[in-house]
Amino acid sequence: MNVAVIGGSQCSQKAYSVAERLGELLAQEGWTVVCGGKSGVMEAVCKGAQEKGGRTVGILPEKDCSGANAFVEVKLPTGIGYARNVFVVRSAEHVIAIDGEYGTLSEIAFALSEGKTVYGIDTWDIEGVIHVPTPEDAIAAIQAQSKT
Amino acid sequence: MNVAVIGGSQCSQKAYSVAERLGELLAQEGWTVVCGGKSGVMEAVCKGAQEKGGRTVGILPEKDCSGANAFVEVKLPTGIGYARNVFVVRSAEHVIAIDGEYGTLSEIAFALSEGKTVYGIDTWDIEGVIHVPTPEDAIAAIQAQSKT
Amino acid sequence: MNVAVIGGSQCSQKAYSVAERLGELLAQEGWTVVCGGKSGVMEAVCKGAQEKGGRTVGILPEKDCSGANAFVEVKLPTGIGYARNVFVVRSAEHVIAIDGEYGTLSEIAFALSEGKTVYGIDTWDIEGVIHVPTPEDAIAAIQAQSKT
Amino acid sequence: MNVAVIGGSQCSQKAYSVAERLGELLAQEGWTVVCGGKSGVMEAVCKGAQEKGGRTVGILPEKDCSGANAFVEVKLPTGIGYARNVFVVRSAEHVIAIDGEYGTLSEIAFALSEGKTVYGIDTWDIEGVIHVPTPEDAIAAIQAQSKT
Numbered sequence A, B, C, D: 001m002n003v004a005v006i007g008g009s010q011c012s013q014k015a016y017s018v019a020e021r022l023g024e025l026l027a028q029e030g031w032t033v034v035c036g037g038k039s040g041v042m043e044a045v046c047k048g049a050q051e052k053g054g055r056t057v058g059i060l061p062e063k064d065c066s067g068a069n070a071f072v073e074v075k076l077p078t079g080i081g082y083a084r085n086v087f088v089v090r091s092a093e094h095v096i097a098i099d100g101e102y103g104t105l106s107e108i109a110f111a112l113s114e115g116k117t118v119y120g121i122d123t124w125d126i127e128g129v130i131h132v133p134t135p136e137d138a139i140a141a142i143q144a145q146s147k148t
Helices: A013-029 A041-051 A079-089 A101-114 A137-148 B013-029 B039-049 B081-090 B102-113 B137-148 C013-029 C041-051 C081-090 C102-113 C135-147 D014-031 D040-051 D081-090 D102-113 D135-147
Strands: A002-007 A032-035 A055-061 A072-078 A093-100 A118-121 B002-009 B032-035 B056-060 B074-077 B094-098 B118-121 C004-007 C032-035 C056-060 C074-077 C094-098 C120-123 D001-009 D032-033 D056-060 D072-079 D094-098 D118-121
Touching: A002 A013, A002 A041, A002 A079, A002 A101, A002 D072, A013 A032, A013 A041, A032 A093, A032 B032, A032 B137, A041 A055, A041 C120, A055 A079, A055 A118, A055 B002, A055 D072, A055 D118, A072 D001, A072 D056, A072 D081, A079 B081, A079 B102, A079 C120, A093 A101, A093 A137, A093 B074, A093 C004, A101 A118, A101 B081, A101 B102, A118 A137, A137 B094, A137 D014, B002 B013, B002 B081, B002 B102, B013 B032, B013 B094, B013 B137, B032 B039, B032 B102, B056 C074, B056 D040, B074 C004, B074 C056, B081 C004, B094 B102, B094 B137, B102 D056, B118 C041, B118 C081, C004 C013, C004 C041, C004 C081, C004 C102, C013 C041, C013 C094, C013 C135, C032 C041, C081 C102, C081 D081, C081 D102, C094 C102, C094 C135, C094 D014, C102 C120, C102 D081, C102 D102, C120 C135, D001 D081, D001 D102, D014 D032, D014 D040, D014 D094, D032 D040, D040 D056, D056 D081, D081 D102, D094 D102, D094 D135, D102 D118
Parallel strands: A002 A032, A002 A093, A032 A055, A055 A072, A093 A118, B002 B032, B002 B094, B032 B056, B056 B074, B094 B118, C004 C032, C004 C094, C032 C056, C056 C074, C094 C120, D001 D032, D001 D094, D032 D056, D056 D072, D094 D118
Antiparallel strands: none
């Protein structure tokens, strides 16, 4: 199962730690991390996942892989810039947002418009986002949702 | 010059009237209305523009034109669903949002992430959106921006 | 009705003349020309159409309109490079290919894979393309097809 | 490194065997197979790769994973139909075509228009495609190209 993790390419140290921890947990569940493949939150979640042997996918805005963070295992260049955001969302059953700027907001909104559940940790306060305090809570919420 | 007008496929009568008035004004400026081609705000802005002889373009989610509103002159099917939102935004120099739900929010955020100015009338209260009270104010703001 | 006209951005004088004549005829039918908005065949068909008061749409590879030919009325930047080829094809009920290189071939093949009829004038000799000698024949063939 | 393997969703037993063997070889090189994720050649190359412990990615036309073949490890739904072909090509440094119909031809042509080398085994006879008789030759050609 794919889980999209979205968040800004620039982030606070706190958000980085949260994302890294989330990556570890996703890997332990055996879930694949799909993200935009860049720095910040995307790097952190890939780093955490890779440390636990998890699978990481980066859907890149550029035409080549040179801008990918060091922890993306499967690098997918698209050459369509930030329009690739819609494909990050489309690729996953569940979406978790951490922190983030306008790009993240576009992904949150697109996910909600497609009827996907979005879990948020310290991110945009948009109606419809299920805010959770920790990565552990996000995992628990997805587990509960997957059972129904 | 293209102006993207974004807003929900379902809207209040008030939003419909505002969008229709905006369409009239855009047509009078000689600007092309680009939208998602569906009902609600999209229909209203096309209706207003067409009544004043303006040009209207609808970038459609479906593979055919059957779902376009009656006032779209240039119908462009895409077959990519709501992912077409990114192309509505990409096609225009300026973006005006009226009312709207998640789809509109995704377009607002995507436009801001691409560095485009977004004018908003009774829409999502997102930092970065320049809120204007009336269609006339939106036109004036774009005119002022285009001069700089 | 939209007719996509596809062909290379560099073309012979003969292909240019054919495309220009095709543009005139499409305009006289009241059909909208959709193309990639660039030079060569795309420029010629827009030129012909515009001279007869027809409507021309250019789906551009770039993020802005600066690379459009002078005869595109509705300019739609996409920022996705040649991946925009699929949207040129998706936007039209009928496809006419003139001359062309690999980009044109990709559009021919994509159109055929989507079940669309492709008429060809001095273009790639691919099984499934209906080759016609002149623009007049292409128009006649589309008229015949539209009646069925 | 990603290698895109393209070919029809329906194929002969011979093409299936060739694709399966190619998958084995790609896996042994440590290269990731990217494909359209469906049946026929796509299934065969994933099967071969997975049997040798290789990584397989399927960029799917649908919005969900239900249509993926059984040997795709990383399933990426797109919801854009065959327009996903351009992303299969964009994602890879090298492209190998086996057999195939119009979809495959669109990918071959798109790859060539993007300046990518296409190796072909019993596929469309298009100028620019480097035809090789066996999967082993395709691997050798990519190795030679990667060294330059």
